[in-house]
Amino acid sequence: MPFIEKMPDSLEPELKKLEGAVQCALGADRTLDGRFGEEWLVITDTRMLVYSANGKGFSIRLDLPLDKIKTPAVDALIGGGALMVTADDALQEVIRYTNACQRKFGRVCKYLAELEKYNEAAAKGEAKEKPTVEPDPDEGTRCPKCHLLLPEGTRVCPACLNKGKAILRLVAYLRPYWHETVVVWALMFLGLGLSLVPPYLTRPLMDKVLVPTIERSVADRLSLLGWLVLGMLAAQLTVQVVGVMRGRMLVKMGKRISHDLRVQLYAHLQLLSLRFFQQHSVGAMISRVTQDTQSLESVLVDGVQHLVVNVLTLIGIGAVMFVMNWKLTLLVLIPVPVAVFVSGKVWHHVRSLWQRFWHYRSRLTASVSETLSGVRVVKVFAKENDEIARFRGKSEEMLAADLAAEQTWTTLFPMLWFIASTGSLLVWYVGGRQVIGGNMTLGTMMTFLAYLGMFYGPLQFLSRIGDYLARSLTSAERVFEILDSDPDVKDADDAVAMPTIQGHIEFRNVTFGYESHKPVLKNVSLDVKPGEMIGLVGKSGAGKSTTANLICRLFEVQQGEMLVDGVNIKKIKQQDLRSQIGVILQDTFLFNGTIAENIGYAKPEASREDIMAAAKAANAHDFIIDKSEGYDTKVGERGQLLSGGERQRVAIARAILPNPRILILDEATASVDTDTEKQIQDVIARMVKGRTTFAIAHSLSTLRNASRLVLLKEGEITEIGTHQELMDKKGEFYRLVEMQKEMSTVIGVEV
Amino acid sequence: MEGGATPSMSLAEAAQLRVIDARKVRFSKAGARLDMTLEGDKTYEKVTIRRAFPLSVPTCHHSVRDSDNKEIGMLCGIENLDAESRRLLDLELERRYMVAIIRKIVKVTERFGTVDWDVETDRGTCRFTTRDLRENAIRMGASHYLLIDVENNRFEVPDLNALDPNSQSLLIRHL
Numbered sequence: 001m002p003f004i005e006k007m008p009d010s011l012e013p014e015l016k017k018l019e020g021a022v023q024c025a026l027g028a029d030r031t032l033d034g035r036f037g038e039e040w041l042v043i044t045d046t047r048m049l050v051y052s053a054n055g056k057g058f059s060i061r062l063d064l065p066l067d068k069i070k071t072p073a074v075d076a077l078i079g080g081g082a083l084m085v086t087a088d089d090a091l092q093e094v095i096r097y098t099n100a101c102q103r104k105f106g107r108v109c110k111y112l113a114e115l116e117k118y119n120e121a122a123a124k125g126e127a128k129e130k131p132t133v134e135p136d137p138d139e140g141t142r143c144p145k146c147h148l149l150l151p152e153g154t155r156v157c158p159a160c161l162n163k164g165k166a167i168l169r170l171v172a173y174l175r176p177y178w179h180e181t182v183v184v185w186a187l188m189f190l191g192l193g194l195s196l197v198p199p200y201l202t203r204p205l206m207d208k209v210l211v212p213t214i215e216r217s218v219a220d221r222l223s224l225l226g227w228l229v230l231g232m233l234a235a236q237l238t239v240q241v242v243g244v245m246r247g248r249m250l251v252k253m254g255k256r257i258s259h260d261l262r263v264q265l266y267a268h269l270q271l272l273s274l275r276f277f278q279q280h281s282v283g284a285m286i287s288r289v290t291q292d293t294q295s296l297e298s299v300l301v302d303g304v305q306h307l308v309v310n311v312l313t314l315i316g317i318g319a320v321m322f323v324m325n326w327k328l329t330l331l332v333l334i335p336v337p338v339a340v341f342v343s344g345k346v347w348h349h350v351r352s353l354w355q356r357f358w359h360y361r362s363r364l365t366a367s368v369s370e371t372l373s374g375v376r377v378v379k380v381f382a383k384e385n386d387e388i389a390r391f392r393g394k395s396e397e398m399l400a401a402d403l404a405a406e407q408t409w410t411t412l413f414p415m416l417w418f419i420a421s422t423g424s425l426l427v428w429y430v431g432g433r434q435v436i437g438g439n440m441t442l443g444t445m446m447t448f449l450a451y452l453g454m455f456y457g458p459l460q461f462l463s464r465i466g467d468y469l470a471r472s473l474t475s476a477e478r479v480f481e482i483l484d485s486d487p488d489v490k491d492a493d494d495a496v497a498m499p500t501i502q503g504h505i506e507f508r509n510v511t512f513g514y515e516s517h518k519p520v521l522k523n524v525s526l527d528v529k530p531g532e533m534i535g536l537v538g539k540s541g542a543g544k545s546t547t548a549n550l551i552c553r554l555f556e557v558q559q560g561e562m563l564v565d566g567v568n569i570k571k572i573k574q575q576d577l578r579s580q581i582g583v584i585l586q587d588t589f590l591f592n593g594t595i596a597e598n599i600g601y602a603k604p605e606a607s608r609e610d611i612m613a614a615a616k617a618a619n620a621h622d623f624i625i626d627k628s629e630g631y632d633t634k635v636g637e638r639g640q641l642l643s644g645g646e647r648q649r650v651a652i653a654r655a656i657l658p659n660p661r662i663l664i665l666d667e668a669t670a671s672v673d674t675d676t677e678k679q680i681q682d683v684i685a686r687m688v689k690g691r692t693t694f695a696i697a698h699s700l701s702t703l704r705n706a707s708r709l710v711l712l713k714e715g716e717i718t719e720i721g722t723h724q725e726l727m728d729k730k731g732e733f734y735r736l737v738e739m740q741k742e743m744s745t746v747i748g749v750e751v
Numbered sequence: 752m753e754g755g756a757t758p759s760m761s762l763a764e765a766a767q768l769r770v771i772d773a774r775k776v777r778f779s780k781a782g783a784r785l786d787m788t789l790e791g792d793k794t795y796e797k798v799t800i801r802r803a804f805p806l807s808v809p810t811c812h813h814s815v816r817d818s819d820n821k822e823i824g825m826l827c828g829i830e831n832l833d834a835e836s837r838r839l840l841d842l843e844l845e846r847r848y849m850v851a852i853i854r855k856i857v858k859v860t861e862r863f864g865t866v867d868w869d870v871e872t873d874r875g876t877c878r879f880t881t882r883d884l885r886e887n888a889i890r891m892g893a894s895h896y897l898l899i900d901v902e903n904n905r906f907e908v909p910d911l912n913a914l915d916p917n918s919q920s921l922l923i924r925h926l
Binding site for chain 2: 029030034035036037077078079080082084090091092093096098099100102352359
């Protein structure tokens, strides 16, 4: 499939003039004089051309026959790159672009290099398959609909989010609490209705009680006054009681729902495969489990209710006012649009000021924590005064931001009130004239004013409801996104149980990459017999750890297959497979708990004797006994209360406790001192007997016991054999060993 | 230890930091290839130039590197280069450092935490998107800012106060 981007209309006819099929046509965003501008790279079956925008249309700037092009390369520049080729024995710059186009021109460069190879082969008559260039897969960083850059780690576009659908899905979470929901809503309507009562009582209070009339005696008026005030008291009291009841139920419901969601989300996260966690940062996941579920609670419980309450309040008050005096109502509505608009703006502005303040505050906190934890460095270089000055600077920045926010708020808030109060001024003036003219009673006017006061709060809320809803619903979508993602490593329906693995492992033409277009392992085949110890050797990035990951089936191979005891790894129950693999990594991760709990992590039913036996085998028993709390010693967060060597040995004990059939040692001794390393080596030498073992190590001397060594280079097995065989071969492995020997003599240590 | 630094040796000597006197340097170009002829040494083909302090001191401390990206030396005193060499050096730096200098901010649109900027720069008008401006608007000096967009392109504002008032307020509002 050719790689052709959507091009401007004026370019299309130009390309029609070309001979042969267009293989790729890509836009670049820089010109060779360093300016921003549009250029297009076009490759046909025989030629490579560059079109330059010249104001009216496009003209050809460069035209090279493909078979003349040699050594295509990408020159990585700062903030972009350039495609370079050699043609007619001269280096030429083909096209220049910013970072946005880097990927696609990288692909083109690779394509050109393959073409060059193909042409060479064709000239010799060894023509292979002609290379092709494939379009870039959609990276999904922008919303396909509105082109908005998506928030990191998600494909949910906050602008295009289907709000109705998200709300419906959220509402489903209310179902288990439906009777509470009904009660809460009933209480809400009740409270709303009751809150309209006190202002309504103002009218008779004015007209029938306070304004002197001849119709009623003073005693009558006094008794009515008493009843009316009592009525107001009753209404207000009921409103408060109803409010308290509703609030308590609401909080309970909200917290329960957020708890449900949190647990559901966490449970799903645990099921997801490692690939998911590589694509999403841990920080983002933490915030989804804690903050996003929280914000869901707020939209479910508060948001929807607030919305309904406020809309109903507006309608209710509007209706009452309209019935009382429609002309006056229309008049007081005049400042409403202004008030809504201004308060929306003000709120936005003030919020950004507050955000700036919060940012400075968190920077200040971070810097305090940094210098206090690095206090040794500060003291050693005698930089106390400079640190004080730096702190002062940061604190002053925070002060300025704080002042700006506070002062803006104290200035703008009264202005908002002023705009709101112009409505009441209108009522005073226009209504006052009507009262004087006898067209309206004083009571009606006072009631009017009271309702007006209740009108502006909901209005302000509604002016920012869009923003609020959008943000909460994006939270919802972020949570749903996780709940909807399927683990890509799953037990097959016909997965077989394998309670005892022998340890025969076979790689058959395995190709794998964390990103499908960048293979880390290429066509790897390896047959490992039960009980063999395989040493994996190679530079970092050669695919050693990836090989280990595939044995654990943390990822799924893309091509080829992996067999354990002759069964495809995809057909084995994950639980059975992993419980018989012991993994020891370079950075051991212990959970906060006691040593015994950590050793028993993989086998909670293990007896104390088993745990001690595992510790003894791992050479850990003695140091544990020496601790005052023995096996009950707390290891601290990530095991930081133990030394590196101790942690490593606890991790080894943890790995061997379930008596795994397969052992994976990934740089297990790289981060400990020589003495400890020796001890751990002894342990490993004892452990590997009778178990299939894969050991990865930089220090080649530690792999002497391996039955076979496998040298990986850029994802391919280049050498394989025993230590002696590879040394005799005098290849890459020999070179590595010699280099390490040399290094050791320089620092004066014998290997 | 063999070849270790003696106290009398300067740090630059010990570290083998080589300084190239610009008076002995001549740049020339063959196609898109930049060559450097060093008097008393030889002609290095296909060299590249890197700034050691691209933001704080862009006009000084240039590292000249050979085609394997090994440093030949630090070029010193570029004002002493002959006119043609100087032109080629500037051209190469201009090419390598695609950092546009913002002259005017036309429009800024903020949507859901991402900010789209329409700007006029020394290299023409352009539009770019930034996210998380607190991390990606770097304050280099009192009024010297660097904006990094989502593609990792750089945009420089050497002096905020030199911008027109409208651009200034647009920028400040989003920082």
